[in-house]
Amino acid sequence: MHVLVCGGTGCHASESEALLENLKTIITDKGLDNEVQVIATGCFGFCEKGPIVKIMPDNTFYTQVTPADAREIIEEHLVKGRKVNRLLYVDPENKEQIADSKHMGFYKKQLRIALRNCGFIDPENIDEYIARDGYEALAKCLTEMTPQQVTEIMKKSGLRGRGGGGFPTGLKWEITSKSVSDIKYVVCNADEGDPGAFMDRSILEGDPHSVIEAMAICGYCIGASNGLVYIRAEYPLAIDRLKTAIAQARNYGLLGNDIMGTGFSFDIELRYGAGAFVCGEETALIHSMEGLRGEPTVKPPFPSVSGYYGKPTNVNNVETFANVPVIINKGADWFASIGTEKSKGTKVFALAGKINNVGLIEVPMGTTLREVIYEIGGGIKDGKKFKAVQTGGPSGGCLTEKHLDSPIDYDNLIAAGSMMGSGGMIVMDEDDCMVSIAKFYLDFTVEESCGKCAPCRIGNKRLYEILDKLTQGNGTREDIDSLRNLGNVIKDTALCGLGQTSPNPVLSTIENFWDEYIEHVTEKKCRSGQCKSLLQYVIDAENCVGCTACARNCPVNAISGERKGIHVIDQATCIKCGACLEKCKFNAVLIK
Amino acid sequence: MGEVKSLADLRKIKEDLRAKMSLRENSNNPESLVQIKVAMATCGIASGAKQVMDFFIEELEKRNIQAVVTQTGCMGYCFAEPTVEVTLPGKDPVVYGYVDAAKADNIIEKYIKNGELVDGIIPVNYETIEKN
């Protein structure tokens, strides 16, 4: 028998260590240590109800277990085989106690569709993919369905572009299929560039065939026989696996001429990107593939009408494609039954930041941020207080406590001032300064702007400079107005999606953390202590004994005071090096 | 495996493969193999998954344990890389996180040989779609 005790940080904070000790001691006392093993595990992702204890093999799941409960669990459950009902998890909906963890709601918080094979099959073995229904959808499309029927399924499924924009995939396919041309292209956008995001990389590394299959389906649907994957060169493993997979698919006759004897031909080539964020924008991506400077052009014309070398081109992102074979196999209705009214299916997120379970998750649309952060992500690191979560990467906004319970979907996130983006999700805690966070994202956008349009090229630089001024303690109230006006004008006038969304981190933090901005300019204070320039070193008169150690060590002679008298730091001269704090033996130097 | 020439071909191949895979996955047959999957995405490799995989391959052979060690993609537990999923015949898969050579040794000696769970289990916290 095994007793599993959650050793995740969240549970650790709520005395799981003491619980573990108690369990072990009592088991030894009772001489059960040969039969029962106590194991510390990683986070169950249910920190809200921690500490968690799970008894194997019967899968009993106890929540909010205190060290004092150890004896009862052992004596009742392990010795007598009776479950301790009061510690069982209570379903919040029907108030029933649930013993078996497999039936608990939170296990269903994550549903893997796009990631269905990731971490399950060997990505370099096409057989394993085929054994998991691989290429069944393609075969079905080619042999049993017309392209129009495929479009209909895609439209009905409600799948929307997972790259961030959320354009209905079926509609895009339909438009491209209706564009008349001798040559058309299917392009897979694998130019994942959000800081901290790696959803697409993981899919290509873990399940490349699902993307290949979907591209072929798309080709059949829109009448294209050429597929291109635009992938950043700094994804060498994904490139390797994709190449292997393409070669295997060709060997099996699943790519190439006359696939499965249906007369349909389709093949895929790779195009490498140099890692410019803006090349994730579809027109910039196409220009980059054409060998031109990777910068966007005005739409219309949309790539569906005039794309790669002027030919109709259907561009979808990796995750979007990964959903396609499942939709064909399990039907549009099944897919549409998952998610919210206007956002169907699931979304993969890369959880990062001040969260315990940094990692890749996939949840149905409509899951709340709270569920993602606390139940899947295991809550905030070191038991700190949640402050904000950034979705949509540099194009998104910072959402706060008040948004935690709103269901995640395309429209809700936009309404809240952020966006879905490609799926980066960065969690911030009380130690994060929101002005600095906005500055961090602007730094990224300034770096990644292509430089074509003036609002993005110059405007974002100015936003960054003003934010920098604020973090240096030189900001004014007018600067905040400037940020707002400038941010809104950039949104209004920039050429492409990158520019139009780049002010979001600033605007959303001003909106949601107004007080913090005001503090930075009026009180010259940074409550999280991240803005070094805003710190003040002061000498506590109560503790100062006048030893002169601080004054002697101050490199700029900012400290004055008589021997044995109370010393004072001249704030105008102080360079905030911290030498005084280090030298003071009496805890008389404080940071304010 | 030859070329897939039709849907029937594909289905047949699938059935063959599925039988083979399910033998590995779900068999209650105690003689069947131990299956070990090492998450070998970029995050895993960066944390040392390659060395862990090599360790399993070499050590299992040395210690004369019949096992299949394969690579797989990202399991999503990036916070705990390298991650390894161990499936003992007839049992549910167990995922271990933060696996290094010492931990791998521990897993072989305790879990694979004796069925004793060891510290560092990552509870699986998702559902995946059912097969057709």
Place this chain on the structure above:
Amino acid sequence: METIKLTIDNKVVEVAKGTTVLKAAKEAGIHIPTLCYLHLHDLNIENKPAGCRICVVEIEGRRNLAPSCVTECLEGMVVSTHNIRVLNARKTVLELILSDHPTDCLICAKNGNCELQTMAQEFGIRKIHYEGEQSTYREDTSPAIIRDIDKCIMCRRCEMMCNEVQTVGVLSAVNRGFMSVVAPAFERNLDHSECTYCGQCVAVCPTGALTEVDHTNNIIRALADPTKTVIVQTAPAVRAALGEEFGMEPGNLVTGKMAAALRRLGFNYVFDTDFAADLTIMEEGTELLDRLGRYLGGDTTVPLPMLTSCCPGWVSFFEHQFPEMRDIPSTARSPQQMFGAIAKTYFADKIGVKREDLVVVSIMPCLAKKYECQRDEFSTNGNPDVDFSISTRELAHLIKQSNIDFDSLPDEDFDNPLGESTGAAVIFGTTGGVIEAACRTAYEVHTGKKLEKIDFMELRGMEYIREATIDFNGLPIKIGIAHGLGNARKLLQDIKDGKSEFHAIEIMACPGGCIGGGGQPLHHGDSSIIKARQKAIYREDAGKTIRKSHENPFIVKLYEEFLGKPLSEKSHHLLHTHYFDKSKDVTVE
């Protein structure tokens, strides 16, 4: 024609399908300001990267403001071009552009002639609310063009001219974001690139980022030097454009005032490049007849078609891009260089001045001429045949600096002997002119008959590639004409592919020919100006008593006294040249 109805500023407008909001507004009398946008209508050149975002308008139902230059009108569209949202956005964007632009307007080459400056003035900008770091880039000085990229606003007009129109491919955007600039690849300098110095980039630059190398001070110094005899030659296209610099309507001919102004500036002799143009026709026309004669006589090695060689931008172009075909162009030097060679030999001897003490200045509509006169093969013992070449714009500055009231100047004549010219010479200033002038002479020389009709209307026009067959008394001569290097490339490619049937081709690097040259007064996107200059050129030709080069009495005299006959040994030495393979001259520093 399918039309569309939409509302712009509460005004219902009906336009053809496919019309942009910008054009529709213009038709309705609403002037939406633009900065990066450029449309040379008569030359079919358009630049609309939609990058500056100045021309944004509000379209009902759209989330963002739309750039009117590229947004097509749709039925029922409701457009607002100047509500507060639009005005604020436009002004903010302009302030942003200004915040990354030096404010040294007072000492900028484009002061008073800068589209950004004009816009700041029109918008009433008094304060830049978003000051910050300015992007900087090293200055690049070449023989003809200065790139002061700190003043670049990324309108990309130069890039469009260099790549799409000229297909020279030197300028393109490099670096990213705030550090983006337009530069030659690998950040080479212009003089290490394939640049032809055609100056079309300068002609369209809205700011002071691209300007000519200014030689006015050298000229002031030379004029002030008592030991020097300073003579000047003026190219045909200058007289049709110089007036614009003094507020005159485009198309005003100022030949007489120009001569008067040059005399007042202190030039010892005011001559005319047109004289040398007549000389060019003698040499080049004879060369054409010579090649044709040999060809018709059965010599298949004769390089045909013969290409004109009076345009230095064009010469650089084929030296860089088609070096293997460098035996095809005529070996005749350009009029500027023929003038210099004759001036520093024949004329210098005539007035008894040593070569070193004679300074030859040329006034050119062109920037490539600055480069041409510096080419090694056009100097003797380190003394160039032409010392300084200045543009029409620089001449205007010089006149203004010297307190000359151009408007009130009387018409004066050029000096002799190098100032006399014919109508054939003046039409060198427009596309089609050189070949027409050549035909006038070649016809009469070949047939021995007098031309019935001097005007070859079939060779005139603005279409980029034109062709005509001229009957030389039973011998059909196939003539091709191209202006704009991109169009020249097409004809060259045909020759390379063995598909060309022309006997002679005239090529001018600049769209429109020299009237549209890189040294001319700035047209600021109004191509009707170039058309007006063309009309003026033909007017000047029509008004001349002598209209055929071989009838120029001073040309006749020059051959009698000095050269002998066309293609003589002396001619070869002074009036002809050879070309180089420059494809390998492009280097990375």
